[in-house]
Amino acid sequence: MMLRFILFALILVTMPTPNVFAQSKPQSTQNKTSIHLRWPGQQGVLRYRLQLAKDEKFSDIVFDRAIFGTEYVVTELAAGQYFWRIAPAVKETGTYSPARPVEIAEDARTDSGGGTSTAALLPTSNAGWRTTTGVVVQPLVAHLRTATGFDLVGVNADGMAYGLDGTNGVALWVARFRPSAKRGEPTGNGGAPAFTPVLIDGRNGITNVVVAFDGGVRALDGGTGRELWRAALKNRPVHGAIAAPEGGGAKTLLIASDGSPSLITINPENGQTLSETKLDGAVIAAPASFPLGNGNAVILAIEGGILDVRNSSGERVRFIKMDTTITTPPIVVAASRGQLVLVGTESGLISLSAGDLKPIGRIATEGDAPTGMLSVADLDNDGSPEVLMVTRRGRLVAIGTTDGKIKWFTAGATDAASSAFADLNNDGVLDVLVAAGQDFARGFSGRDGSLLWKAEGEVKGASPAGVATQNRALVTGNFGDSSNIFVVGTDTGRTGLRAVGLPKDSVKAAKE
Numbered sequence: 397m398m399l400r401f402i403l404f405a406l407i408l409v410t411m412p413t414p415n416v417f418a419q420s421k422p423q424s425t426q427n428k429t430s431i432h433l434r435w436p437g438q439q440g441v442l443r444y445r446l447q448l449a450k451d452e453k454f455s456d457i458v459f460d461r462a463i464f465g466t467e468y469v470v471t472e473l474a475a476g477q478y479f480w481r482i483a484p485a486v487k488e489t490g491t492y493s494p495a496r497p498v499e500i501a502e503d504a505r506t507d508s509g510g511g512t513s514t515a516a517l518l519p520t521s522n523a524g525w526r527t528t529t530g531v532v533v534q535p536l537v538a539h540l541r542t543a544t545g546f547d548l549v550g551v552n553a554d555g556m557a558y559g560l561d562g563t564n565g566v567a568l569w570v571a572r573f574r575p576s577a578k579r580g581e582p583t584g585n586g587g588a589p590a591f592t593p594v595l596i597d598g599r600n601g602i603t604n605v606v607v608a609f610d611g612g613v614r615a616l617d618g619g620t621g622r623e624l625w626r627a628a629l630k631n632r633p634v635h636g637a638i639a640a641p642e643g644g645g646a647k648t649l650l651i652a653s654d655g656s657p658s659l660i661t662i663n664p665e666n667g668q669t670l671s672e673t674k675l676d677g678a679v680i681a682a683p684a685s686f687p688l689g690n691g692n693a694v695i696l697a698i699e700g701g702i703l704d705v706r707n708s709s710g711e712r713v714r715f716i717k718m719d720t721t722i723t724t725p726p727i728v729v730a731a732s733r734g735q736l737v738l739v740g741t742e743s744g745l746i747s748l749s750a751g752d753l754k755p756i757g758r759i760a761t762e763g764d765a766p767t768g769m770l771s772v773a774d775l776d777n778d779g780s781p782e783v784l785m786v787t788r789r790g791r792l793v794a795i796g797t798t799d800g801k802i803k804w805f806t807a808g809a810t811d812a813a814s815s816a817f818a819d820l821n822n823d824g825v826l827d828v829l830v831a832a833g834q835d836f837a838r839g840f841s842g843r844d845g846s847l848l849w850k851a852e853g854e855v856k857g858a859s860p861a862g863v864a865t866q867n868r869a870l871v872t873g874n875f876g877d878s879s880n881i882f883v884v885g886t887d888t889g890r891t892g893l894r895a896v897g898l899p900k901d902s903v904k905a906a907k908e
Contacts, residue, residue, distance in 0.1 A: 431500045434467040434807060435482050435493070437789065445485040445492075448478045452495045465790060465810035465833040471852075475500045523897030524882060525565035529558050531866055531890045533813060534592050537873045540568060540618035543601025546873050548884060549593050549618075550893065553866070555585030557593060557607040559621055562875030562882070565895060569621025574610045585610070592682060594636040594649065596664045606649060606664070608633045613651055615667060625667030631655030637683040638664070639708035640691030648708045650694055652679035659696075661710045673710040676702055681725035682769070686750070687735060688713065697722045697739065703753060716753040718746070724785075727770045731797040732780055740766025745785055747800065757800050764789045768867055769814040775826045775842035782842075784815040784828055792830055792840060804845035808832050813867035816883060817842075818902040820849045829883055831868035836894060837883055851896040853888030866890065872903045 433446065446468055448459035458478070459470060462485055477499050484490040532550035540547040540559050547568065548560040555573030560566065572583040591608035596615065598604040603618045612629035613636065616622065631653040640647045648670065649662040657675040662668065681697040686705050693707045701718040703726060724740030728750055735750035744760040764787045771784040775794065782803065785793045790810040794803045809815075812830035818839070820827045825842040832838040832850070839849035870885035881903050882895040 432469045437466040438484055441484040443485045444482045445489050446482050448480045452479050524895040526894050527565045527892040529892040531886050532893055534869045535871050535884055537871050538595050538603040546875050549605050551590045551593055563880045571607055571616055571621055591633050627662050627667040629653055635679050635682050637694045639694050641708045642689035642691050644690040659710045671710050684726050686728055695726050697726055714753050724766050724770055729772055729797055771815040773817045773826050786812045806840055806845040808838050811867045813869035816870040816872045818872045818898050820902055829870055836888055837870055874903055
């Protein structure tokens, strides 16, 4: 069976004939005493059973494991000749694929699907920590206690918000979704999608945190979790962002709510509601900051293919309705030819001029689509940022904003919600870290997409019920006195956050 992945790279500022990048078939790629197996996914199937045996009839099975995604790196076996097969494993194991021969060679090299390959380096130390917060889809880095040191903020699938010491993962404070619940009553959000906290300015360079609760939103002191104010809302808050007037001045907090979709403007100093504006539909992705004069607006992705730019008063600044379904939050990028808006859709990655939201380019993904969050970083420090895109089928794609062309792509981002950045090999180029199925994280070269580094997951087999399909976002940072350099995200077992040490001086400033 053939697996095809074709990316048509259309220049973002013009519309020339596309270049084509193709990976022709599923292939097993090899590394020293390990092998990277890939197979075509089946519709609606997220979990597979992978077996390897020494004989074609599988009477001598040496590897048998449940796998999430469509690839796995087998490291447990000695070099030699094997046979492998897979079967869908939803509630019970389905029909196995035909047995395929494969050889694990001593001196083979890994081909990640794009660019020159190198052997992956494991973390050089056991630095790091673990928590039991549960699934935190999007951890945030913030100045919770000092203006210079970094800590972490996150909310789990039950709506519980955490402020965590970035050096050791110890909770600085915990805030329940139902703060007024009595003993024995549920304190969670009843299974509703989690509201990603919004970071707002506090005193003396400290960051305060806006979280959702069962009556609206409330602001918490970043260092202690003490409640600063509450704002009651008629409908459930789904997304939030900060905006500032075009001419400069006091910032406002914009909260999108569901039910009768609306955008509520709140004073972040005291929680006072300033205005409420009806929207044309539900906001389906996190807002992004949109430059506007000496301030900033926000750009919203709304159901029905709508991009809607709203200023700090909630008033519409720009608007477009596209004939496609939006699949990622939009981002705004400062490219060499001006500000660009990029957004993932079912028809691929679309680029628009920020000045008038006119579409000016597209990267089509045949049989695939962008997912999670787009990320931006100047990987090679040349003054022109790159856009990093992950797709439903686990591809990681780097796109130049100067010419709109794909610089490289690779497989391996099997459950990534976004990209994080660090210079893993100290070559002056930012490398890209993503969550990767059974591996907690993999690091790919910012130069060519080759595999450089990985942190293996310690939990094998199935994830807890109900969370296996949730992708994981990673963040990198220098925590505490800046000597603790970690990549942080939910662990592979979806039990809580995990921090893994990165090489010294690897984390550099990157726009994400």
